[in-house]
Amino acid sequence: MSFLVVESLVMTYGVLRALDDVSLTVKEGEFISLLGPSGSGKTTLLMSLAGFNKPDAGRILLDGQDITAKEPEDRDFGFVFQGYALFPHLTVAGNIAFPLKVRKWDAARIKARVDEMLSLVGLDSFADRKPRQLSGGQQQRVALARALSFGPRVLLLDEPLSALDRMLREQMQTELRRLHRETGVTFLYVTHDQQEALTMSDRIAVFEKGKIVEEGSPARLFKSPTTRFVAEFLGENNFLRGSRSNGQWHGLGTGFSLPETRDSGGDTDAATLWVRPGDIAFGPGGDGDITFTATVEDFVFGGTQNRLTLRLPGGESIAALIAADLAAEGVLGQGLTFHARPEAVGVLR
Structure with a gap:
């Protein structure tokens, strides 16, 4: 049985069909990039998976269970926003601990988990700093640590590197691949950057006008595209x-x-x-x-x-x-x- 299944998802805004019969199957532990130009539907799908959008038709299944109507907090999914969305009044440790406190973990368990996540993202010595005292790359690491802290089964990432400069973006791409390997969490990653998708993904789903027009491994899509749009868009x-x-x-x-x-x-x-x-x-x-x-x-x-x-x-x-x-x-x-x-x-x- 497939781990995460999207079946014929439809999402409309007035006359706009943001998702047009979108289907996608995800294996547990995969790193899948949702790639496409602005307005192609990739972020709309991510928001639907997170539970922030309710589709007009179709289903989302996790381990065979229909989660389409579940609220975001009941899906056990982590989410990393484009703008980090860190709490400015909390320290780095406080930001990472926040989802654990919401889930009513005990203090000792929270402390151990926060220390583990700080080590995982290389911020052991930054625990007491506030977000404003961090660089963009460090803030992104905190956002990743917070999203991974409670052990989500799926991590959803909405263009998390778009605000970083080229060199830092490349460093963070390496970091994301490392985190994916070490945690084994399923990653669904939204991007409009073709090179980013080619570099990091196990598989890419290419979006155009609310549809997935082609999907496959980075090498297959780059070397043997079957549609002009993919041949033109991907490199x-x-x-x-x-x-x-x-x-x-x-x-x-x-x-x-x-x-x-x-x-x-x-x-x-x-x-x-x-x-x-x-x-x-x-x-x-x-x-x-x-x-x-x-x-x-x-x-x-x-x-x-x-x-x-x-x-x-x-x-x-x-x-x-x-x-x-x-x-x-x-x-x-x-x-x-x-x-x-x-x-x-x-x-x-």
């Missing part, structure tokens, strides 16, 4: 015209074959091909690679990788991320040879 991508005839694909200004994992067979007058900028390399490549020529229209220095805009013979423009040993001098306006591996080119029929 940068190039899209170009393609066609298939006599067993061969045509695109990138040349003809080529694709492996069976990419090519479902059958001739087609037109299809959309995609190839990610990082999968395009400079030079003719080796046997089996797709080799093509293109004119360099733009060159942007990027440190370890430079960003090139390439004009294909048919007039289409694509982006390429090329190793830094290729310099701008002498390549702008030039027709050069590039290549890509066949397994890096996808087809959207």
